[in-house]
Ligand SMILES: [Zn+2]
Ligand SMILES: [Zn+2]
């Protein structure tokens with residue numbers, strides 16, 4: 549987008565290109581600069597792992613009112629060559645001049661005009677005969693929730709790497725369980741669309757024992773999904789460039805079969821008693837972070853649409869099974885209230901393994917630094 553008015557949030561072409569790439573399984577990086585110089589290099593670099601190789605494609609996105617000319621295509625090709633990038637695509641909804649097409653052939657640059665871009669974007673939209681897989685937005689509360697959450701001195705935990713955001717497919721299967729033609733229960737079971745695992749369940753009507761429910765995903769049904777395009781991310785996450793979309797491998801049919809299995813486990817019902825009137829697919833944002841202090845690191849995985857913690861390695865005391873209340877500022881272990889000491893001089897939180905005691909009578913707890 550050389551010489552454009554404002555490289556701001558309204559870069560429609562860039563956003564469309566990013567959506568197209570994400571759906572194809574690429575991670576995208578926007579407005580890439582050339583080294584330290586902060587000069588513009590290309591608008592988007594999309595990369596995707598294939599086996600042990602990483603495929604990289606560079607995009608230049610023209611949003612101006614005229615056609616892109618040969619000199620601009622040539623400049624793009626030179627930037628790519630100097631960076632050792634073999635694949636480049638120039639996107640211009642207003643089209644290209646004749647010499648731009650000549651240069652593109654000469655340097656092996658692909659050109660996308662409006663028709664080509666539309667064709668790509670159409671592919672993201674699911675065909676009409678399928679149910680539209682909605683995508684839920686990331687809750688604004690996620691950033692604060694995932695960091696210092698739940699520990700007195702949690703702020704000493706720092707991000708060890710960029711947070712990862714994955715839009716992961718989940719199937720919500722409505723079920724009805726009947727016995728001798730009378731409805732006994734109605735509810736929903738949630739399945740992970742990648743590995744087919746059941747991950748939540750809930751009842752709307754009736755009673756059913758042994759229905760597995762984690763409470764992690766059901767609330768997602770109350771959020772309005774967006775369709776056709778990836779939703780906007782909160783600014784804290786948008787800059788991380790590590791957004792992926794996981795492809796669903798489970799199907800409606802496998803999900804329906806699993807519903808019957810799950811329901812029949814817990815009751816003496818017959819397979820004919822189970823019906824699944826509807827299965828819907830939702831893409832739910834899942835954020836993974838690594839938090840570090842000293843040489844310890846803790847992983848947290850958050851269902852980011854409604855902010856439910858799926859996995860949190862900081863929740864269990866490293867010395868017993870109790871819930872944690874602090875991080876030891878000497879060794880980085882997370883510890884419960886009973887295993888936490890405060891240095892009486894500098895007030896640092898310590899674990900019982902790192903605290904030192906001074907004085908036989910008063911037994912003053914001190915950190916190693918204050919003990920001397
Ligand atoms: Zn403990
Ligand atoms: Zn310690």
Ligand SMILES: [Zn+2]
Pocket residue numbers: 891892893894895896914915916917918919
């Ligand atoms: Zn101290």
